Amino acid sequence: MNSFFTNLLAVCGIEYLIIDENFKILEMSLGLNHFAELPNEVKLGQDVRIMFPELEGLEDVFDAILQGEQDNFELKGIMRSQDTPSPLYIDICITNNLQEDHSRNRLTIVVEDATERMVLEQSLFQGANEANLLLRNLKASKQYIDQIVTSMADALLVTTLSGEIKKMNYAAQILLQYNEIELIGQPIAKVIEEANKYPLIIDDIDISHSQDINFLVKEVETVCYTKSGKTIPVAFSSSIVKTEIEHFQGYVYILRDMTERKQAELAKQEFLAMISHEVRTPIASVIGMAGLLQYTELTAEQQDFVETIYTSGNSLLKIINDFLDFSKIQSGNLELEEEPFALRNCIHEAFYLLAPTAREKGLKLTFLDSPQLPTMIVGDITRLRQVLINLISNAIKFTEIGSIEVSVIIRNNSDINHSSAANPDEIQFSIKDTGIGIPRDRLERLFKAFSQVNSSITRQYGGTGLGLAICKQLCELMGGRIWVESEFNAGSTFYFTIAASVIPEESAGASVVFSQQEIPKAIESSHMEQLALKSQKLFLLSPHKSVFASPPSPSPDLYKLRILLTEDNLVNQKIALKQLKNIGYSADVANNGKEALQLLEKIPYDLILMDCQMPILDGLETTKQIHRWQESSFASGRRPVVIAMTANAMKQDKQMCLDAGMDDYLSKPVMKETLAATLEYWGNVIFKAKETAATKQTVSTTNIGSVELPIDWERLHQLSENNPEFELELLQIFVEDIQPRLEVIKIAIADYDFEQIALQVHQIKGSSANMGVTTMYLAAEKLEQLASNQERRGTINLIVELEDFIKRIQEFLIISQ
Secondary structure, three states, rough: HHHHHHHHHHOOEEEEEEEEOOEEEEEEEEHHHOOOOOOOOOOOOOOOOOOOOOHHOOOOHHHHHOOOOOOEEEEEEEEOOOOOOOOOOEEEEEEEEOOOOOOOOOEEEEEEHHHHHHHHHHHHHHHHHHHHHHHHHEEEEEEHHHHHHHHHOOOEEOOOOOOEEEEEEEEHHHHHEEEEEEEEEHHHHHHHHHHHHHHOOOOOOHHHOOOOOOOOOOOOEEEEEEOOOOEEEEEEEEEEOOOOOOOHHHHEEEEOHHHHHHHHHHHHHHHHHHHHHHHHHHHHHHHHHHHHHHHOOOHHHHHHHHHHHHHHHHHHHHHHHHHHHHHHHHHHOOOOEEEEEHHHHHHHHHHHHHHHHHHHHEEEEEEEEEOOOOEEEEEEEHHHHHHHHHHEEEHOOOOOOOEEEEEEEEEEEEOOOOOOOOOOOOEEEEEEOOOOOOHHHHHHHHOOOOOOOOHHHHHOOOOOOOHHHHHHHHHHHOOOEEEEEEEEEEEEEEEEEEEEEOOOOEEEOOEEEEOOOOHHHHHOOHHHHHHHHHHOOOOEEEEEEEOOOOOOOOOOOHHHHHHHEEEHHHHHHHHHHHHHHHOOOOOOEEOOOHHHHHHHHOOOOOOEEEEOOOOOOOOOHHHHHHHHHHHHHOOOOOOOOOEEEEOOHHHHHOOOOOOHHOOOEEEEOOOOHHHHHHHHHHHHHHHHHHHHHHHHHOOOOOOOOOOOOOOOOHHHHHHHOOOHHHHHHHHHHHHHHHHHHHHHHHHHHOOOOOHHHHHHHHHHHHHHHHHOHHHHHHHHHHHHHHHHHHOOOOOOHHHHHHHHHHHHHHHHHHHHO
């Protein structure tokens, strides 16, 4: 081969050799040995097939090329050497002689090193396979996640960082009544208004250090808004999604429809209320009759029988109350109050209730007061007193000889303002007794529901095993905990803490001891106890001596109260009438609300004892009717005080009575002493109001007798501090505010715009409550309920009623000018 071709092939890294028709090597390039199977054995005249075994069996191909039947033939080879671990890839091309003499008996074989290219191709092929596998995995993963999201029963929405919705699952479309296209790009607040109240700030999050952190907002209950405008109660949680790619950043919201759960909770509450009423009613009759029998002439044996009935009835009532409390706590329906109260009063009240029992057993009941004890704290006095009573009564129950000692310490939070409820102090109570104690291996069973130390305890002392479980849950709800230290046959000390904000105030302390001899006889009177609880006065107690503040002497006019007992149960009527007689009162009886309303038009009653569940017209509706009446409709010329007296003992039952307009609430069985204290309190209020009405001047000297106003003047006088001119100004502003709202409501009723109706009526209701226009408040409340239920029927009548109220106020303002 000429030098030009030789140099050209060498520059391209290609080696060659020339063979004859017998496969003998006639010529070869210098670098060809590198590709040979046996590099040191390659020589001119040698059979090329020894050098390149890949050519074995290609004789026909060689002949075809020599004969001109085929231009060339290409094949690939691989060479392995013991010197190098990796193989050598080669491309071999067989063609006619490339020399100018065009000898027909010669062939040229060109050999090129293809290792680098082959490795690259293999790498690309492997990469392509891996990419394809990754793509398939991504597709499968997406399908997997999409199927999970689609199959979720909870609604899921994904938004951008700015809050625009960009994805939602099928459950969300069903819940919100939107299809995905309608909501894409819309703000999340369109369907969850509360979402903006729980911001998730992620701008300052360092991604490299937060890959494993789940930025999650705890589940909260709120409402979402559907396409039709309906509000649905939901529990929603949200979390941050932040990656290095901005497109894949945002928020994830999960909504759970709480409608069925709310309905179930409501059904459960209604069931508990029904059970409470149905069970407490006969128990109230048993306890009431037994209580009345105790004050009759009985033999010693009969007295013992009656006391057994009375005690057993009260024990059964306590068990029912425990079950109700436990059920409310378990369902999450127990709400704590946050009100200021005197801490010492709370402790003294528990002592007043339990001191007689301690005296009967000959036990010394001691409260170790301290100057450091705060006078006023913010919390739930009822639940704190419940825990104290439970623990102290247990200490009395399980102590035969010795004493019970109660002490309180406070752990101040020095970094906070004591008046702030957000950063409360910790108050620790301890109740120490010298009773039977508890074995160490049984301590863990104490605070479990329906569990006691052992079965013999139940047989000897009774109980359901719920008391301490309720105490534990109440302490935790109040931000604290409960624990016990005990030694068998040596006594126990129960500790519990609560979190409460302390109201700074000067206080003094001392040790208060109630021993068998020193417990005053006054304590035995529950009437005294109830007066003490009602007046909420702080009793002055010195070491080893108890001095009770004397209650105010009842007014002679107290016994002139005209009382109407509205009760359908004959047994309850007898018990109530006998109790009233024993404490110096008398009463007329109405068997239902309808009869009560008829009597109110004829007889000037001062006070009504109202049962809630009655045929024909129940107590709640009767009370609302009473509030709708004008003052002149009553024979007395004024609305009577209404006190609920019902077997419904749930907290929502009490609130329902107060919301209906009742002034007070007594839960059956009503103790005679409790009834006496309540009547004395309201008797003083009623007669003071009568005196005030007789002597106080009216708002204006103008004669307004021709205009009857649905206004609680006492409330208005309080607001204006008895300033007649300011009262007229308030009424004028009230009218000017209400009139345009009524016009807006009428338009909204015509347009079926229930949201607008609810908005305007809510404002009217608030204004009416503030001004003391009770009848307008009740009418507005009914209208708001209709709007909430999206009911149009009945709205026009209520609007007419509201307009009539406003018209009468306008007439009054005109004649007062």
